[in-house]
Amino acid sequence: MTSILNADLHCHSVVSDGTLTPEELAARAAANGVELWSLTDHDEIGGQHRAAAAAKANGLKYLTGTEISVTFANETVHIVGLGFDPDDAAMRQGLYDTRGGRGRRAEEMSEGLARAGIHGAYEGALKFVGNPELISRTHFARFLVEGGWCRDTNEVFRKYLTEGKPGYVPHRWANLKDAVHWISDAGGVAVIAHPGRYRFTANEEYALFLEFKAHGGRAIEVVTGSHSPPEFQEYADKALEFGFAASRGSDFHSPNESHCDLGQLPWLPGNLQPVWELLESRIQ
Numbered sequence: 001m002t003s004i005l006n007a008d009l010h011c012h013s014v015v016s017d018g019t020l021t022p023e024e025l026a027a028r029a030a031a032n033g034v035e036l037w038s039l040t041d042h043d044e045i046g047g048q049h050r051a052a053a054a055a056k057a058n059g060l061k062y063l064t065g066t067e068i069s070v071t072f073a074n075e076t077v078h079i080v081g082l083g084f085d086p087d088d089a090a091m092r093q094g095l096y097d098t099r100g101g102r103g104r105r106a107e108e109m110s111e112g113l114a115r116a117g118i119h120g121a122y123e124g125a126l127k128f129v130g131n132p133e134l135i136s137r138t139h140f141a142r143f144l145v146e147g148g149w150c151r152d153t154n155e156v157f158r159k160y161l162t163e164g165k166p167g168y169v170p171h172r173w174a175n176l177k178d179a180v181h182w183i184s185d186a187g188g189v190a191v192i193a194h195p196g197r198y199r200f201t202a203n204e205e206y207a208l209f210l211e212f213k214a215h216g217g218r219a220i221e222v223v224t225g226s227h228s229p230p231e232f233q234e235y236a237d238k239a240l241e242f243g244f245a246a247s248r249g250s251d252f253h254s255p256n257e258s259h260c261d262l263g264q265l266p267w268l269p270g271n272l273q274p275v276w277e278l279l280e281s282r283i284q
Contacts, residue, residue: 003246003268007036007276009063010080010193010224010249011262013051014130016041016067017138019254025262026054032263036276036283038065040080040249043098043173044134048086052284062284063276067193068182069098069173072211073204076171077192079179079212080221080247082275083282084188091182098174099133106135108169109161113140116166118149137161138253153257176208180215189278191219191247195238196231209242219245219275223268225260226251236269246272 012018013025020028022039029037037060039051045066055062064086068079084091110122124143129135141156150156160167183190192212200208209220221227222235223246239246246268250260268274276283 003270003272003274005036005274005276006034006263007248007274008034008250008252008263008265009036009038009065009082009191009247009275010040010067010221011038011252012041012067013039013047015047016044016131016134017136017253019256022047022051023054025252026051026058026060029055029262030058030060032261034060034263036061036063037262038063038082038249040065040067040082042067042134042136043069043095044131045086045092045095046131055284063279063282064188064284066095068095068179069171070176070179071173072176072208073200075198075200075204076173077176077198077208078194079176079183079217080191080193080249081179081183081186081188082191082247083279084183084186088182088186091186094174094178094182101171101173102133102135105169105171106140109137109140109167112169113160113167116160118144118147118160118167121167137167140167176211177215180212180217184216187282189219189245189275190217191221191275192217193221193249194224194226194251195220195235196227209238209244213242213244217244218278219247221249222246222272223248223265224251225249225258225265229266232266232269236272239272245275245278247275
């Protein structure tokens with residue numbers, strides 16, 4: 001396989017905070033020319049067997065996936081896992097424990113919004129939740145848009161759901177070592193998702209990459225929906241510097257919300273090793 005492959009290895013379904021089912025995503029990916037696909041729901045692998053079956057039905061090659069929430073240097077970092085055994089007991093337990101803090105966090109977010117005059121946010125957000133264990137800021141954002149408090153979800157995050165705003169509540173997730181080991185021990189490859197999104201200093205980012213690699217992490221997302229063209233090049237250079245393979249994924253959540261549709265990204269730079277070359281034996 002080469003870097004000239006329409007691989008989309010990062011997207012979300014109703015099993016976490018997307019708005020489409022795994023089956024709808026597979027059909028959309030196929031219609032958009034995706035050749036290799038992965039469903040990477042947040043802290044959850046409950047949709048994997050459905051996604052793999054839907055990929056096969058649509059003529060897509062498939063890699064199992066998830067996106068694990070990790071706390072590093074007081075920042076939430078996302079680690080994508082690709083190509084693991086979705087029935088691995090240790091990974092399933094680790095993800096279950098990671099999801100456990102979301103319910104109380106959601107209640108605290110609702111209390112903060114109520115103090116700002118927005119009542120019933122928890123119940124309102126639940127209407128948009130496919131999996132109550134995975135209630136998130138995105139579900140609250142959809143409720144606030146529906147209720148007319150904001151024009152779109154981006155405005156909701158700016159006004160209500162980022163640090164210092166009424167509905168923001170931090171949460172401590174898994175640690176980096178555990179997340180990488182769950183993925184690796186289940187036969188997969190760990191990938192740092194959208195590294196350009198984190199608010200790290202250069203030294204903090206360097207520390208993240210070093211520690212990730214020390215624990216067995218093997219790739220970073222270079223081409224992804226939230227990276228700008230200069231960041232494609234920046235993280236291509238970082239992949240070469242640290243010896244990481246490169247991944248490509250839209251981070252698609254919804255037709256009405258996402259920066260980029262499934263399969264609509266630029267190619268990976270040709271001088272990088274694509275992450276799917278590390279996973280050829282795991283492709284379904």
